[in-house]
Amino acid sequence: MTPPEHTDDVHELLLAQTDRATTGALTDPAVVAAVVAVERLVVATGSTDAHVLRDALLGRPVPGSDEAQVAELLAEGRSHVAAGLIRRATGQAVDAGVVNPASGGYEITTDATLLRAAVRAAQGSINAMPYYGARYGARGSRFATTDSAWLLSLAGLSAERAIQQVEWLSRVLAARGMPTWLLEIHLDALVSEVQSVAGEHAVGSLPVGAAALAGTRRQHVDDDLMRSADLWADAALGDALPVPHTGALLAAAIADERAGVTRDDSSLVDWLTDPERVSASTAAAVRAVRQRILDEAR
Structure with a gap:
């Protein structure tokens, strides 16, 4: 629940992101939370139109969208922005905990454009593979977003180091019931989203990581x-x-x-x-x- 003293600030921060014009590195945890919250509404409503997103934030019906899902995402987004305001006031840095309190606070990309791409890739993977929702529910969606944002933070690493990190994540996820193939196809989706908004250079070593996972799988199951x-x-x-x-x-x-x-x-x-x-x-x-x-x- 959003603390009453933060209600207006949360509302204004969310509305300020409906034009999706914020770019560059983000240092304010509340703004990071607002960017993610609005982008999740982009996916849920199927629209990037600022007027449509404002309607969603104001609780107005958006044709073609699931009203219950939009309401759930909005409530969660408000909660995260409110928590971000507390982090801002106490001088805490941005990490995954800003938008996924259960994450443990690992590093994520703070570039606004890449953060939006991470959200879209995450939700796209969730929608394409109903297994995620059936088994992990809303928690899975939150982790998909922060895992995507973490993966983007690896783009600047050497190919060898990026592969090591991707393989580490694959082991963690596979032990929890998510076969590595799911990470493989998610990385492909993430690379595609990033290339579409930031160009080839922005994906860095991520395609090498995806190829390494695919290569290992194909040795056993082609x-x-x-x-x-x-x-x-x-x-x-x-x-x-x-x-x-x-x-x-x-x-x-x-x-x-x-x-x-x-x-x-x-x-x-x-x-x-x-x-x-x-x-x-x-x-x-x-x-x-x-x-x-x-x-x-x-």
Whole structure:
């Protein structure tokens, strides 16, 4: 909840970002929070029009958008901007905790243009892969944003150092049920977003990191097997498919195990076959698809 003494300041900071004209390095935590909050509304409303964004901030209906989602994002954005104002008053620096209090406060890009690109790439990946929302909910969306902003802070590193950092993140995420393939395709989306607004030079070593992840995966599960796995799962499960791309997720988790990224694929498989979520017949079909992938994997 926004403290009453900050309500007007929060409102003005958010409204000030609806033109999305702020550029350069940001040092004010409250402004960072406002930039992220407004960009999340850009994705939710599907519009970059300042008038549309102002309507969303003022609680007016925006045609074509999910009103409940917009309201949730707005409430969260207000809370983060209010926390940013407290950070400003106490002289605290900008870190991931500004827009994701559960993050632990790691480094993120502070460039306004790149920060917006990070938000768009994060939400684009969330929307393209319903597994994120089904398993991790709003918490997953927040971490996607700050992880994207952290990844952009690696762009200036050497290729070797960037690969080390990307591989470290892949291990952390894979252990939590997010196969490395998801980070691989997210990095591709992030690179594309950054190139579109800041040019080729701004992506730095990030494409090398994505290529390293893909190269490791393909040693065990190539792109053809990823596509086949999806077809097998769709055919075997039909309307009982736990989430879209169940087959590819299973194949990606197997690749991680074979590559030594994880000890096994239980974090994903246990979730896909959870008896509280799926029937026994669905769980058996998922395991049968998994075995078929195992038989084909290198």
